[in-house]
Amino acid sequence: MPVDGNGIAVATVAAMLDNDAGGERARVLAPGEVLPYGAAPVLVTDTTLYGTSRLEATLRRWGPLPRPWLVLVADAPARPVQDARFLVRALEGRLAGVARLPYLPVLRAVKGPDEALEYKDVQTAAEKLRRTIEGK
Template sequence: MSTPVALRYGLMPVDGNGIAVATVAAMLDAGAGGARARVLAPGEVLPYGTIPVVVADMTLYGVKRLEETLQRWGPLPKPWLVWVADAPMRPVQDARFLVRALEGRLAGVARVPYLPVLRAVKGPDEALKYKDVQTAAERLRRTLEGK
């Protein structure tokens, strides 16, 4: 009989639950069927011992929503930011500066590169079949786990 895996990552999207958020959840879950990482429902309490992860696009709008989220954060542990590229270029200067200013309120910042395949897949399971997504997933897990 196997020991159940405790939820390690509770994901909170700052601007909706699209394919990028679903894919980040699948990347961090690493095939555990939602037992290791999942998107929390609005208003759901963060389970004890779970690492909070906020997910935002690399847009100024996404970073402003992140700022609003952190202003209301409360007594929870500092969250990780998973910053997902929405285009094959650097984030705009204002977004970079704002994230830098918010870093004191974050456990860390992990970047997910632009993954064009996310525009053409039906879901995260299909996305994880692609090598570039697998590589980004390994890098993301290493960053959050400190390896």
């Protein structure tokens, strides 16, 4: 579920988690779409202060749904700003866990997630992401 827009990072995270299952394991929910019964929610945002602020607003309205995982996608090859780091730490108690994706510069130059997954650094990040969320 995108927190602050449905861009290449969100589409790539969905493809990483789906792992060639044809949308059976993971897919992006449309705005207002109901979370399917038994699904494990995953929120995706970038490491900007804006993205983490949108995450906070989303969690305020979360309600009785299962606690979501957060996939935090680095938007630059540097650490997130201090306020964004602090906000994520403050929200961790409302999350099932936090998985961090490194900055993947190739996402700026691909037409879609399938093309992105052809790159070794994206494949490596995908394997680490799946291991983190699946607890392996």
